Amino acid sequence: MKRRDLFLATAALLILWQILSWIVRLPILPSPLVVAKTFVVELVKGDLWRHFLASLWRVVASTALSIGLAAPAGLALGQSRQLSKIFLPVIYILYPIPKVVFVPVLLLFFGIGDLSKILVIFLVLFFQILVLVRDQAAALRPELILSVRSLGAGRRALFRFVYLPASLPAILTALRQSIGTAVAVLYVVEFFATNLGLGYYIAFQGSTLLNYPAMYAGIVMMSLLGLSLYFLVDRLEKTLCRWQSP
Amino acid sequence: MITLESLTFRYGAGSPIFDRFHWTAARGEAWAVLGPSGCGKSTLLHLLAGLLQPTGGRVIIDGQPLTRPRPYTGLIIQDYGLLPWATVRENAALGLRIRNFYGPDGTHAPRDYRPTLEVTPWLERLGLLEVAEHFPAQISGGQRQRTAIARTLALHPDVLLMDEPFSSLDAPTRESLQGLVLDLWREQALTLVMVTHAIEEAAFVGQKILLLGQPPNREAVILDNPGAGTPSYRDSELYQAMCRELRARLGGR
Numbered sequence: 001m002k003r004r005d006l007f008l009a010t011a012a013l014l015i016l017w018q019i020l021s022w023i024v025r026l027p028i029l030p031s032p033l034v035v036a037k038t039f040v041v042e043l044v045k046g047d048l049w050r051h052f053l054a055s056l057w058r059v060v061a062s063t064a065l066s067i068g069l070a071a072p073a074g075l076a077l078g079q080s081r082q083l084s085k086i087f088l089p090v091i092y093i094l095y096p097i098p099k100v101v102f103v104p105v106l107l108l109f110f111g112i113g114d115l116s117k118i119l120v121i122f123l124v125l126f127f128q129i130l131v132l133v134r135d136q137a138a139a140l141r142p143e144l145i146l147s148v149r150s151l152g153a154g155r156r157a158l159f160r161f162v163y164l165p166a167s168l169p170a171i172l173t174a175l176r177q178s179i180g181t182a183v184a185v186l187y188v189v190e191f192f193a194t195n196l197g198l199g200y201y202i203a204f205q206g207s208t209l210l211n212y213p214a215m216y217a218g219i220v221m222m223s224l225l226g227l228s229l230y231f232l233v234d235r236l237e238k239t240l241c242r243w244q245s246p
Numbered sequence: 247m248i249t250l251e252s253l254t255f256r257y258g259a260g261s262p263i264f265d266r267f268h269w270t271a272a273r274g275e276a277w278a279v280l281g282p283s284g285c286g287k288s289t290l291l292h293l294l295a296g297l298l299q300p301t302g303g304r305v306i307i308d309g310q311p312l313t314r315p316r317p318y319t320g321l322i323i324q325d326y327g328l329l330p331w332a333t334v335r336e337n338a339a340l341g342l343r344i345r346n347f348y349g350p351d352g353t354h355a356p357r358d359y360r361p362t363l364e365v366t367p368w369l370e371r372l373g374l375l376e377v378a379e380h381f382p383a384q385i386s387g388g389q390r391q392r393t394a395i396a397r398t399l400a401l402h403p404d405v406l407l408m409d410e411p412f413s414s415l416d417a418p419t420r421e422s423l424q425g426l427v428l429d430l431w432r433e434q435a436l437t438l439v440m441v442t443h444a445i446e447e448a449a450f451v452g453q454k455i456l457l458l459g460q461p462p463n464r465e466a467v468i469l470d471n472p473g474a475g476t477p478s479y480r481d482s483e484l485y486q487a488m489c490r491e492l493r494a495r496l497g498g499r
Binding site: 146 | 292295296297315317319320321322323324325326327328329330331332333340341343344345347348354355381383394397398401407
C-alpha cells in the first residue's frame with residue numbers, strides 16, 4: 001500500500017470521528033483534537049508510557065515464546081510422519097478452542113503476575129504458528145531435500161539452508177494474521193488483577209475516573225500498538241519473503 | 247570409477263528392484279540409463295548418489311565404498327531442486343555455502359577445500375548473468391536447469407548424475423541443454439550418468455547405454471554407442487540405427 005493512501009485513510013477516519021463527535025455532543029465521545037491534547041499530556045506528564053511499555057513487553061515476550069516453541073515443533077511435525085500421527089489429532093482438537101477462556105485457569109495456576117498474561121497470548125499465537133509452519137514444512141518437496149542433501153548437506157545444514165528459510169514466511173503469515181487477536185487478548189487479560197497495562201488504563205480511566213479523553217488516549221495508544229506490530233510484520237514479510245511476490 | 251558389486255536393493259519388505267546386480271563405469275565415460283517407468287532407474291541414481299543404501303552388495307566410487315553422499319559427486323534432478331526463496335546466484339552458490347558451513351571436514355566437503363562463494367564465472371558460462379538476481383519462479387525451465395548445473399559444477403565434481411534432467415523442457419531447449427552437458431562433460435572430464443526415459447536422449451548422450459527392464463534387474467544389458475557425444479551425431483545414420491535398436495529392445499520386453 002502507498003504511504004499517501006494510508007495518510008488519506010487516516011485523515012478520513014479522523015474527519016469521520018470529528019463529525020460524529022459534533023453530532024453526538026456528549027462527554028463520552030470527545031473530538032479527536034481534545035483526545036490528541038490529552039494523549040500528549042498523558043504521555044508527558046501522566047504514566048501512559050508505563051502502561052504502554054507493560055503491554056508491549058507482554059506482547060513481545062509472548063510472541064517470542066510462541067515462535068521459539070511453535071516453529072521447531074511445527075518443523076518437526078511437518079517432517080516426521082510418526083510425530084504427526086501422535087500429535088496432529090490433539091492439535092486438531094485444541095486448535096479451534098478459543099484460548100481466552102483459559103484466562104481464569106491460568107490465573108489460578110500462574111498467579112496474577114505477568115506470566116499468566118503472557119501465557120494466554122502465547123496459547124493464542126502458539127497454535128496459529130504451529131499449524132502454519134507444519135503445513136509449510138510438510139509441503140517441502142522431497143526432491144528438494146534430496147538435491148540439497150546431494151550437495152553435502154547433513155541435518156544441521158538442511159535446517160539452516162532449507163527448513164529455517166522455508167518456515168520464515170509461515171511464521172510471519174501466522175504473526176500477521178494473529179497480531180490483532182493477540183492485542184485483543186492482551187486487552188482482556190489486562191482487565192484482571194493488574195494495575196499496569198493499556199487494558200487496565202482504558203478500563204480504569206473509563207469506568208472509575210470517568211476521564212473519557214484519557215480513556216480515548218488509551219484506546220489510541222492500544223491501536224497504535226497493534227498497528228505498529230502489524231506494520232512491522234508486514235514490512236519483515238516484504239523484505240524477507242521477496243520471492244513469494246514475483 | 248563406479249562399480250556396483252552384487253548390488254541388491256528393495257524398498258522395505260518389497261520385492262527386489264536390483265538382485266545381485268553388477269555394473270562398472272570407467273572414469274570419463276558418458277552413460278545413459280534407459281528404461282520404462284518403474285524399472286528402477288531413479289533408484290539406481292539415488293544409490294549412486296549415496297542417498298539410498300543398498301540392501302546387499304556395495305556401491306564403490308573411486309575405490310571407496312559409498313555410505314553417504316560424496317562431495318565429488320553432483321546430482322541434478324528433473325525439477326524442484328532449487329530453493330524457491332533464493333535467487334539464481336544464491337542457488338548456484340548453495341553447494342559452496344554448505345561446504346563453508348561445515349568447513350573442509352572430508353565428509354561434507356573435500357579436505358583440500360578452500361572456502362569461496364565465487365560463482366560468477368559459472369553463471370557467465372551458463373548464460374545466467376542477466377537473471378542472476380531473479381528467483382526460480384521468475385525464470386524459464388531451461389534457465390532453472392542451467393542454474394542447477396551451475397550449482398553442481400561450482401563444486402568441481404568428477405561424477406555427474408542426472409535424473410531425467412530435461413524431460414519437462416520443450417524440445418529446442420532440451421536439445422541445446424543436452425549439447426551443453428556434453429560440452430561440460432568433455433571440458434570438466436566428468437564421468438556422466440544420465441537417467442532418461444527418452445530413447446533419443448539416451449542415444450544422443452550415452453556413449454554407453456545401460457538398459458533396465460521390469461524389476462528385478464539381474465544382468466546389466468549394455469549397448470555401445472561410440473559415436474555419441476558430438477553435436478553432429480544427431481544427424482548421422484548410426485544415431486538413427488541406435489534409436490531403432492533401442493526402440494525395438496524396449497518394445498520387445
